[in-house]
Amino acid sequence: MGIARIADAQQYSFIIGRSGELQLELARLREQIASGVKLTRPQDDPAGAARVVRFDASLAALAQHREASGFGTDVLSAEDAALKDAHDVLVRAEEIATQQASGTLSADERAAAAEEVRGLLDALTQVGNTELSGRRVFAGLALDAAAPFADPPDDLNTYNPAAAYTGAQQGCEVKTGSTATERVRITTRGDTIFQPGLQALHDLWRTLDTNGDVPATLAGLKAARETVSAERASVGARQAQLVGRADVVTGLEVTDEAARARVRDADLVATVASLAQAENALQALLAASGRFAQTSLVQLLQI
């Protein structure tokens, strides 16, 4: 049905209603510009709102994976440094054993060498007890725990390297992804790494102390050094794995953040343009309402 005539109340009602709508639109656009966000309620974009919830959850998980990777890298770096020290200790022990194996040294020199080996035994024990922020690196990262390796006693004859380790039997893994398989081991039990070294150093000390067969100790020292070297290689590989994972996580975060921004964030250029458009529409409406009064016979006839 066509509208043949328009009532005055209808015109004013339209102006009031439309100006209200435009003012609401202006408020919405101004809020978008101020906050930078266009998606403020689920009904604005239901599918987008659901995606934003997923992006938020994904980004929170990724942040934890990045955190875990960083933490793991720190622990492995501390391990690597400690293992280097252990390696140096064992290399020095091999040098001593090689020198003593020549058989041309005096008893005093053998005693001095034994004393140095005793120091190396203490040093390797200290390496095994390495702490990072109060946590034992080679004892499952136990917090505020007793030193996992017992100090060698004054009388080394009573020392048993096989029983020196009393730390955790449990290794520690960090979570670098969502699935249960995305784990990286960041600790190794200290006894598996250092017990061969402690045993080899103790054997060398005993051999020197008893003027025994020093060359026979070289094989044990070499094996112990190789155990430490192998663990260093493993630590290096896991460090690289964590660094690589952190890079991947950072990339995923950038991707997710960009995708979330596309759904959630306001396009400022488009929003400002829409704001100008709505302001113009409101001004035009108000101007039109003024003109409407001028077209009344009340004014034209000056009644």
Added chain:
Amino acid sequence: MAISSSFDIARRALLAQEVALAVTGNNIANVNTPGYTRQIPELAAEPPTGSSDGVLIGRGVRVRQITQAVDPLIARRLLASLGDRGRHSALAEQLGALGETLNEQRQPSLGSALSKFFDAADGLARNPGGLGERETLLGTARALASEFGSRSQAIAAQQRAIDDGVVALAAEANGNLEKVAQLNHAIVAAEANGQVAGDLRDQRQLLVNVLGEQLGLHGAEDASGAIRLTAAATGTVLVDGGQVVRGISTRPLPPTPAGLDGLALHEVGFTTPAGGFISLPAAFDAGELGGLLEGRDVAIPAAQANLDVLANGVRTSVNSVLTSPGAIDLDGNPGVPLFGGTGAADLAVVLTDPRRIAAARSVQPGDNQNATALADLRTALALDTNADTVGDTSFAGYLAEEQGRIGSAAALADDTAKASALLTTQLEQERSAVSGVNLNEELTNLLRYQRAFQAAARIIDVTNQTLDDLFQVL
């Protein structure tokens, strides 16, 4: 024909134009009166009379009747559309409010509380012996429970507010039915005596439209001028003539099912003149009342049920990990549950000693296996949404789906309400085009009737001068 008859013609014309001017003035005066229907003075020529030479001569003008500019078809369509608008607007408003309550786009959100809880679990996995990490886990668990609780409270409060609205609306509608019956009586009495009842009709139509938006009604006017109102959904007669046949009332529902706050909700029904209560839920499916009832009884319980699914899923999954066989706390004791409760409303942290959190699966210092398993719940398909005892959705996934569901329902209701409002606006414009006052038109009429009045006065003047001339001859 006597010359004096010209005076009669002029007199009638003056009276008729006076009435027309008064009607026009009344129209102008009511230009902004809501629901006012413009009135039209219908002028008609007086029946002619025969002159002495047998010629029929007119006897002037009279106001035959004053009518209202009404299109009954538009009024009926408008009444039907008001019922739709009332229903959809009320439902859209309730779903919009629900969307705000469960809005995950603003902080603090349930999703962020969940993330922080699992962040704390991750932190505990990195340092299972750390008391700080354990306190953080407890704190974020309490915050999570609080978020569930506050949302449940808000949903329950919204349901209670709707129920209060239902009771108030029913009472208001009942009062309006009484007024319509009274106006019916007054209109029939006035028009039977030949009086113009336009203003009474306008008052009644306004009330009928309000009732239509409140309840969803059909209305039909009978020959006497009374309007008969029936419920749109069931055809139940509410008002017939000057009588309210069925009033609207509410009564508390039986204790079960109670509202989400544990208090009784109200049932809407009909009252009989004898004071009885007739339960007929289908009759109240339309209008604002229908929208409120759907929000109260369907949308809100569904939202709460879905929130309960999530809360229960979190509670059982977390407790299951913490009390799993082999789970050990910091002092080597078996694990205990972290959360208690039966749903979102009463989800609570029941573990108070941070040392009792079972982060390990052995007594080995530094064991983080259970804390890692707890952190794994962040993305695990831990939520069983189809009751097959197998998890099929992650917490975040469920929250996202729920956000989409609520948003879609609110957006759909909003779109439907806007479409319904648009149709109503269109019909109101059509009604206004017929019945509304246009000042330019009325001012033109004013001038027209003024000029006619002046001309009639001139007839008297000319007739008077003619008589003067005649008297001078005599």
